[in-house]
Amino acid sequence: MGISxxxxxxxxxxxxxxxxxxxxxxxxxPAAAYATTLRIEGAKEFQSTCPFCSCGCSILMFxxxxxxxxxxxxxxxxxxxxxxxxxxxxxxxxxxSHHRILKPKYRAPGSDKWEEKDWDFVLxxxxxxxxxxxxRDFIEKNxxxxxVNRVESIFHLGTSQMDNEECAVTHxxxxxxxxxxxxxxxxI
Amino acid sequence: xxxHWIDIKNADVVLIMGSNAxxxxxxxxxxxxxxxxxxxxxxxxxxxxxxxxxxxxxxxxLRSGTDIAFLGGLLKYILEKELYFKEYVTEYTNASFIISExxxxxxxLFSGFDAGTKTYDRKSWTFDKDENGLVVRDKxxxxxRCVYQQLKKHYSRYDIGTVSSIxxxxxxxxxxxxxxxxxxxxxxxxxxxxxxLGWTQHTVGVQNIRLAAMIQLLLGNVGVAGGGIxxxxxxxxxxxxxxxALLYDALPGYHPVPTTAWATLADxxxxxxxxxxxxxxxxxxxxxxxxxxxxxxxxxxxxxxxxNEYGYGWxxxxxxxxxxxxxxxxxKMYKGKIKGGFIYGHNPAMSMPNTHKIRKALTNLDxxxxxxxxxxxxxxxxxQPGFDSKNVKTEVFMLPSCQRGEKDGTTxxxxxxxxxxxxGYEPMGVSKPMGWMVVEIMKRVKALxxxxxxxxxxxIQNVEWYEQYDPDFMxxxxxxxxxRDVTVGDKQYKKGDxxxxxxxxxxxxxxxxxxxxxxGSYGAAGNLTKRRDHNQTPMQAKIGLFPNYSxxxxxxxxxxxxxxxxxxxxxxxxxxxxVIAWEEGKWVGDVPDGPAPPMxxxxxxxxxxxxxxxxxxxxGPGRVDGPFPEHYEPAETPITVNPFSKQMSNPCMKVAxxxxxxxxxxxxPRFPIVLTTYSLTEHWCGGGDTRNxxxxxxxxxxxxVEISQELAKEKGVKNGDxxxxxxxxxxxxxxxxxxxxxxxxxxxGKTLHLIGxxxxxxxxxxxxxxxxxxxxxxxxxxxxRIPEYKACLCNLRKADKVTELQR
Numbered sequence: 005m006g007i008s009x010x011x012x013x014x015x016x017x018x019x020x021x022x023x024x025x026x027x028x029x030x031x032x033x034p035a036a037a038y039a040t041t042l043r044i045e046g047a048k049e050f051q052s053t054c055p056f057c058s059c060g061c062s063i064l065m066f067x068x069x070x071x072x073x074x075x076x077x078x079x080x081x082x083x084x085x086x087x088x089x090x091x092x093x094x095x096x097x098x099x100x101s102h103h104r105i106l107k108p109k110y111r112a113p114g115s116d117k118w119e120e121k122d123w124d125f126v127l128x129x130x131x132x133x134x135x136x137x138x139x140r141d142f143i144e145k146n147x148x149x150x151x152v153n154r155v156e157s158i159f160h161l162g163t164s165q166m167d168n169e170e171c172a173v174t175h176x177x178x179x180x181x182x183x184x185x186x187x188x189x190x191x192i
Numbered sequence: 193x194x195x196h197w198i199d200i201k202n203a204d205v206v207l208i209m210g211s212n213a214x215x216x217x218x219x220x221x222x223x224x225x226x227x228x229x230x231x232x233x234x235x236x237x238x239x240x241x242x243x244x245x246x247x248x249x250x251x252x253x254l255r256s257g258t259d260i261a262f263l264g265g266l267l268k269y270i271l272e273k274e275l276y277f278k279e280y281v282t283e284y285t286n287a288s289f290i291i292s293e294x295x296x297x298x299x300x301l302f303s304g305f306d307a308g309t310k311t312y313d314r315k316s317w318t319f320d321k322d323e324n325g326l327v328v329r330d331k332x333x334x335x336x337r338c339v340y341q342q343l344k345k346h347y348s349r350y351d352i353g354t355v356s357s358i359x360x361x362x363x364x365x366x367x368x369x370x371x372x373x374x375x376x377x378x379x380x381x382x383x384x385x386x387x388x389l390g391w392t393q394h395t396v397g398v399q400n401i402r403l404a405a406m407i408q409l410l411l412g413n414v415g416v417a418g419g420g421i422x423x424x425x426x427x428x429x430x431x432x433x434x435x436x437a438l439l440y441d442a443l444p445g446y447h448p449v450p451t452t453a454w455a456t457l458a459d460x461x462x463x464x465x466x467x468x469x470x471x472x473x474x475x476x477x478x479x480x481x482x483x484x485x486x487x488x489x490x491x492x493x494x495x496x497x498x499x500n501e502y503g504y505g506w507x508x509x510x511x512x513x514x515x516x517x518x519x520x521x522x523x524k525m526y527k528g529k530i531k532g533g534f535i536y537g538h539n540p541a542m543s544m545p546n547t548h549k550i551r552k553a554l555t556n557l558d559x560x561x562x563x564x565x566x567x568x569x570x571x572x573x574x575x576q577p578g579f580d581s582k583n584v585k586t587e588v589f590m591l592p593s594c595q596r597g598e599k600d601g602t603t604x605x606x607x608x609x610x611x612x613x614x615x616g617y618e619p620m621g622v623s624k625p626m627g628w629m630v631v632e633i634m635k636r637v638k639a640l641x642x643x644x645x646x647x648x649x650x651x652i653q654n655v656e657w658y659e660q661y662d663p664d665f666m667x668x669x670x671x672x673x674x675x676r677d678v679t680v681g682d683k684q685y686k687k688g689d690x691x692x693x694x695x696x697x698x699x700x701x702x703x704x705x706x707x708x709x710x711x712g713s714y715g716a717a718g719n720l721t722k723r724r725d726h727n728q729t730p731m732q733a734k735i736g737l738f739p740n741y742s743x744x745x746x747x748x749x750x751x752x753x754x755x756x757x758x759x760x761x762x763x764x765x766x767x768x769x770x771v772i773a774w775e776e777g778k779w780v781g782d783v784p785d786g787p788a789p790p791m792x793x794x795x796x797x798x799x800x801x802x803x804x805x806x807x808x809x810x811x812g813p814g815r816v817d818g819p820f821p822e823h824y825e826p827a828e829t830p831i832t833v834n835p836f837s838k839q840m841s842n843p844c845m846k847v848a849x850x851x852x853x854x855x856x857x858x859x860x861p862r863f864p865i866v867l868t869t870y871s872l873t874e875h876w877c878g879g880g881d882t883r884n885x886x887x888x889x890x891x892x893x894x895x896x897v898e899i900s901q902e903l904a905k906e907k908g909v910k911n912g913d914x915x916x917x918x919x920x921x922x923x924x925x926x927x928x929x930x931x932x933x934x935x936x937x938x939x940x941g942k943t944l945h946l947i948g949x950x951x952x953x954x955x956x957x958x959x960x961x962x963x964x965x966x967x968x969x970x971x972x973x974x975x976x977r978i979p980e981y982k983a984c985l986c987n988l989r990k991a992d993k994v995t996e997l998q999r
Contacts, residue, residue, distance in 0.1 A: 048616075050597070050614045050615070050616035051613065051614055051724075052596055052597045052613045052614060052616060053428075053596065053603050053611055053613040054428070054596075055428045055595065055596040055881075056428055056876050057216065057217050057424075057425075057426060057427070057428065058217075058424065058425035058426065058427065058428065058429075058430060058431055058605050058606040059197060059217055059218075059219040059220055059605060059606070060428075060603060060604075060605030060606070060609065060611060061219055062611070063597075065597050065616040067616045067617045070617050070618065071617065072597060072616055072617050075597075080724055080726075082198060082726065082736070082738045082741055083196075083197045083198060083219060083605070083607075083609075084219045084222070085222070087219060087222060088219075089218035089219060089873060090873055090874050090887075090888065090891060091873070091874065091875075091876060091882060091888065092219075094882075094885045094887050094888050095597070097885050097886065097887055098595065098881060098882075098884075098885040098888075099595045099597050099598070099620075100620075101566075101884050101885050101886070103566050103567075103884035104565055104566060104592070104595075104620060104621070104623070104884070105564060105565060105566060105567060105590060105592040105593075105621075105623070106592055106620055106621020106622065106623055107592060107621055107622055108589070108590065108591055108592060108622070109589075109590040109592075110587075110588070110589060110590075111574060111586075111587070111588040111590070112587060113584075113585045113586060113587050114581070114582050114583070114584065114585060115581065116575065116581040116582070118590065123622065123624075123632075126589050126591065127629075127632050127633055127636055128636060129587075129589070130559075130561050130589055130633050130636075131633055131636030131637045131639075131640055132640065133532055133558075133559045133587070134532070134633070134637050135637055135640045135641065135644075135646055137531050137532050137558070137559075138646070138647060139646045139647045140647075141531070142647035142648055144647075144648060146452060146511065148452070150452045150455065150509070151455060151505070151509065152452060152508065152509045152510075152511075153505070153506065153507070153508050153509065153648055153651075154508035154509065154510070155508070156524075156529070156530070157529065157530055157531040157532070158530070158531070158532055158533050159521050159525070159530050159532075159533035159534070160438075160533055160534045160535075161518060161521070161533070161534065161535045161536070161538050161540060162438070162534070162535055162536035162537050162538035162563070163433065163438070163536040163537030163538050163563075163626070164427030164428060164429050164430035164432075164433040164434075164537070165427070165428060165429065165536070165537030165538075165593075165626070166429060166433055166438075166536065166537065166626050166627065167429060167432070167599070167601030167602055167603055167613075167625075167627065167663065168429065168432040168433075168435070168436060168601065168602045168603065168604060168610070168667070168670060168707075168710070169601045169602065169627055169663040169666035169667055169670065170601065170625060170626050170627030170630065170661075170663075170666075171429075171432060171433045171435075171436035171438055172436055172444065172666055172669070172670050172706045172707065173627050173630050173631055173634075173658065173661065173666060174436075174438060174536075174626075174627070174630050175436055175437060175438060175443075175444055176491050176655065176706070177630055177633075177634045177655075179443075179491070179507050179508065179651075180491070180506070180634075180651040180652055180655040181637070181651075181652065182508040182648065182651065183508065184440060184508050184510050184516055185440065185516055185521045185524070185530060185533070186438060186439065186440050186516075187438070187439055187440055187516075187517055187518040187521060188430075188433055188438040188439065188518075188538065189426070189427045189430055189433075189538060189543075189877070190427075190430050190433065190434045190438075190439060191439070191517055191518050191519075191976065191977055191978055192389075192393075192426075192518075192543055192544075192877075192978065192979070192981075
């Protein structure tokens, strides 16, 4: 019989979960096994990576009808072999946390509140502010007359939360604008 | 990491120092325990007893900021007892190199120090060369100016009595660690060193790590299985974001940022492309021009031509002697010199030192864009305690970032494994990947310049930009492509083909690559970062190499400098844990550092291919604050005499000075206690994500301070009391955790107390407390500009009333 490694873990996992109750004289194994399959039954599995430390643990996400319903450690990731720490185990709840920002928000100068805005409003306005500041403060030559082509009054901070592909576009944008005050968590 | 996570299991000794791996890299500890199960000795050297200590063979508390004294003593011990691996040291390190006559070390300073600029002129930190331009060597290691002899001389001052008195570590404890680590200088024994922010966050951070690496070189523990020097990188993709250099001082792929010293590409490449006359030295950085030109070609496309130096002139040039790092970025913001900008996935209002200053600095901005998943203290700075939002003139844009599971892309783990992750579902709300935000903003900036013109529009007009953010497209572009039909050797490549590996990159505009170390990850065989294949040869399986799982940079090499794991004939030093071996005219095992035959072969090469001379650097002229690490006290120190020299603190340390930055004087009686800060298992950095995840907040709900029973008694504080911790920068409220985990130390004959605090709790989560970093100092390591979070001076007292922790 071919039991995959992951299947084996699921079987033993279900078995372990039952030990406590079994000791009390009950045998809830069939019920527990049913509950376990029910939760992710019919769900599609996607592989993601934990967004915390650089162990980079692989995480399996279960998505049903477009809804993220559950996550667990990926037993096929050779580093973690399916294990997760408390933060990794909170992957699903962090994604669905009701504290998340779900819409662009804008705070006008001197205001005491956020206003919800659409993407076009904020992106257009940001582009305008970037251009206005860059045009005003751009330095082509320093005091010694050397060509420097930089803007010192715009900064960029972040981030190691970005994927490699996001980092690549970010760096490309910043050097094209002439930004020199750029940094991220590698310096923390 | 020179290694990868699984490789820890191959160690005979695991030295965890400057890290609490069990709590902060919990999954790494699986492999520490695997090593222990196989008989390894596990040692934890850290001010605090933690779950790492609990599972170690022994825990050794030391005073925060004295790692160099501790390791310097170990180095002296290794030399004195001749515990080092002689063949390795002679053949593979620069121990035999003769240092120039002009090099000196006196009263805590190396030759070339300029007290005015607090920098070194490093001219005298060089080696003698013969008439052929080759470094002069004495393989008997007897020449008084050879590195080995100079090393011996330098660390002769680090005797056990002095080390014990300054570190607060008993002699017995010192010897326990030194004996265990020193015993791995044998070919078939190996120690690994695991470190994290406990080593980096000091004014001598880089030298802490350098000294550890020097010890590993002396013991022959670099390049071998179970060895190396292993940075447990903190952040999720801090490896990748460093490779892609979201940093003021580098271009993607570890190239220095252009400065005013290099007006043209030719100047830049000449200054940054090392040359060697030694045919046995690979001197890999001689290839830099290929990588820099391919990067520029990738950025500016057809507009980058040989005539315009591939757009080099469009890049900003920084001033060589001006500070731009985050510490100084905020200093300039505080002083009104920075007007607007972007903060993505970063919470400096919590995580930067002296956060009073950071929080005030943010209110000086005209505009601020923040890409975040939660409203952090940085997002909400305009309504922070102590400020009236009416007076904060900043226009703020808070852009909703989606979470990892809502986007495709790659991250790189600490072992340089480059791994794809998949989008599972549509992002919640209208949240978007940060890469999408960047692409959309730049698209609009480009359109504005196209329409209206503006200051120096050339780079904006010419940068190759994207209609949409497409991770797969970007992954291909990072790997690199041919820009025309090219024949390399007997192979033909068409315009648009993916470049198979970085040796094919060229300096003539025929190739692109946005980061050369990743070239090969997405070649003709497709996206290798998606591989989940466990297949390996028995030799590879023995050390847990997993070469077919994901892809590791460079060129899928899993253990860096692996040519140092074999003797000059290609025979593994430790056949039980072979990394590579020369068998029947070819290398087997890991991907070797270059295909050249073993070193004894006329075509053989030295193992340390990234160094100009090809040898591990026991004498390292590359750091700005000295070629040998030297013990200096933290910027704020409880002592008044440094027993090693007259120089109290790192003479080159970087200090941000302003009206709200202050440093206590040495041994300041008002602040007799040493404060160190750290993370928690359940919270992440400034806490923005994890405090907003209910289960994690429930597990660790409130700011606390760990204090010893002795200090508690002295201060009349009981477990659970709220106390005020105070430094020259500010005050913080925390719940006292009176615990045996903190131990008073005997330093220079006196009792010294240390306390420790997490830094993840902030005011946007009601009642949990506020930034510990209101206490820390704006000083930094001169090589990295990483602030000294791990040691400053404080005092504490029982609180009269509770405010920040009030629920």
